[in-house]
Amino acid sequence: MRRKYAILGDVDWVLIGLYLILVSLGLSNIYAAVYDVEHPMIFSLSTEYGKQFMWIGISLFFGLSILLLDGSFIKKNAYWVYGFTMLLLLLVLFTSPINGARSWFGIGSVGIQPSEFAKIGISLALAKYIAEMGSQFKEFKSKFRIGLILGIPSILVLLQPDAGTFIIFVSFVLVLYREGLSGNIILFGIVAVIVAVITLIVADNTFFIPFTKIKVTGKFGIFLFITLLGLVSIFMVKNYVIPRNRKSLYRVIIGGFLISIVFVNFVEVGYTNILQSHQKERIDLLLGKIVDPDGKGYNINRSKAAIGSGGFMGNGFMQAKLANANQRHVPMQSTDFIFCTWSEERGFLGASLLIGLYIGLMMKIITVAERQRSRFTRIYAYCVLGIFFFHMLINIGMAIGLAPVIGIPLPFFSYGGSSMMSFTVLLFTLIKLDAERKNVLQ
Structure with missing residues (x-):
């Protein structure tokens, strides 16, 4: 059964406050990034900041409607x-x-x-x-x-x-x-990512086996490394750690080795034949396989230059020297690389503040998730958390050169109507479900 409740009685105002702060800062940042002297009004729909203002209004309408x-x-x-x-x-x-x-x-x-x-x-x-x-x-x-x-x-x-x-x-x-x-599945995924990265880095190379004159390909070297790792694991378990269930351990290691052969070849074939050329270029840039600062690596290098230009304190609002509307030094500076505009204007301190706001938002979502009686709401809260975390991690990683450029917006900050509406609906749905937590008996 459910008790009657006030519509806004148990709404988490901290979440709403963090949302409004991030949205406001994002709008001001877009204004600075693509400022048009012929359309200075922030409400002008002929500009990106005018359209973003419109999308924020529509998103707030959807958010408040969800609360009803x-x-x-x-x-x-x-x-x-x-x-x-x-x-x-x-x-x-x-x-x-x-x-x-x-x-x-x-x-x-x-x-x-x-x-x-x-x-x-x-x-x-x-x-x-x-x-x-x-x-x-x-x-x-x-x-x-x-x-x-x-x-x-x-x-x-x-x-x-x-x-x-x-x-x-x-x-x-x-x-x-x-x-x-x-x-174990999470661990397997992490190992798979590591093996895939190693494969992309060394598969095309050749090297000599230490203390020998035997020359092998990088891919074969990966197989040798995994085999050596398996033998060391068997030796340790057999002699020092857990002497029982050795047959199961052998099967796991042999099976893992065979799977690794299939996986390494799959990564190589997928990289060569499935990925598009621009996707391969972005991966190669990230892994350092190609160096082309004024060509393929232009976006990332210009973004890092703009961030470095901000120094510790920043150049001030609308005082960016590189990531500004006139220079257009950084491509997509209002969307994919919005973080570099903020960092150049606010510096290291401002960048730290912004990351702190996102961490505060995600910590609050964890708190909300763990206080739920409803398993549905708890699971949904962690879905929202994962989406926000990956978006923040990858977008900022792109801007500082630690992630490939794959077109991921920064939540509530990057220009875009679809992302603004979806992030708002995600968060306000959680706020609504959380507001009813006291009325859920199980």
């Missing part, structure tokens, strides 16, 4: 929202490509990106299914259905292609881990 809904209505329609967003992901594949990708619905001069809203659908569907299944990932059927919930949108965004959004979908694995998924 009943939490049970949101839960009841979780699968419908998921289905609708999957339909949008499917339909967008039949649109005309923009910059080589079919990711947008064009409505006049406005574009809507369905993959941004798919994050909402996935979060709700995942929360509903896990909350209802009860058996924490023990049954294959449950794992398979969760795989479908995550796999269908992942395939659809890869067909666009939109590698950036696909990487964001990986954040949902952290939610599964919180709800009982074996940590």
Whole structure:
């Protein structure tokens, strides 16, 4: 049963306050990044900051409308929202490509990106299914259905292609881990990433085996390393650690070695034949395989130069020397590289403050998640947390050269209507569900 409650009685105002601060700072930053002297008014719809102001207003309308809904209505329609967003992901594949990708619905001069809203659908569907299944990932059927919930949108965004959004979908694995998924799967994923990176770095190289004159390829060297690691593990377990279940250990190591051979070849073939040329260039730049500061690496190098120009205190609001509207020194400085504009104007202190605000937002979401009686709300909260965390990590990583350029917006900060609306709906849905936590009996 549910008790009557005031609409705004238990709303977490700290979350709303952090949201308003980030949105306001983001709008001022876009204003500084693309300021047009012929249209100085922030409300001018002929400018990006004018359009962003409009998107913020629309997003706030959606957010406040969500607060008027009943939490049970949101839960009841979780699968419908998921289905609708999957339909949008499917339909967008039949649109005309923009910059080589079919990711947008064009409505006049406005574009809507369905993959941004798919994050909402996935979060709700995942929360509903896990909350209802009860058996924490023990049954294959449950794992398979969760795989479908995550796999269908992942395939659809890869067909666009939109590698950036696909990487964001990986954040949902952290939610599964919180709800009982074996940590071995997370560990396997980390090892797979490490092996993939090593493969991309050394696969094309050749080197001599230490203390010998035997020359091998980098790929074969990886196999030798994994074999040596397996033998050391067997020796340690057999003689020092756990002398029982050795046969199982041998099977695991041999199986792991065979899987590694398949995986390494898959990475190499995928990199060579599946990735597009610009995607391979971005990976090569990140791994240091090519050096081209004025060509392929221009975006990242200009971004790092702008950030460095800010120094410790920054150059001041609208005083950026590189990341400003006149110089246009940094490409996409209001979207993908919005962080460099902020950092040049506010310096290291301002950059630290902004990162601190995001950390504060995410810490607050964790607090909200762990105080829930409803498993649905807790799972949904961690979905929101994972999405925000990956967006912040990758976007700032792009700006400072620690992540490939894959077109990931900074939440509430980068220019864009689809991202602003989706992030707002994600957060306000959580605020609404949390506001009803006292009225949920289980």
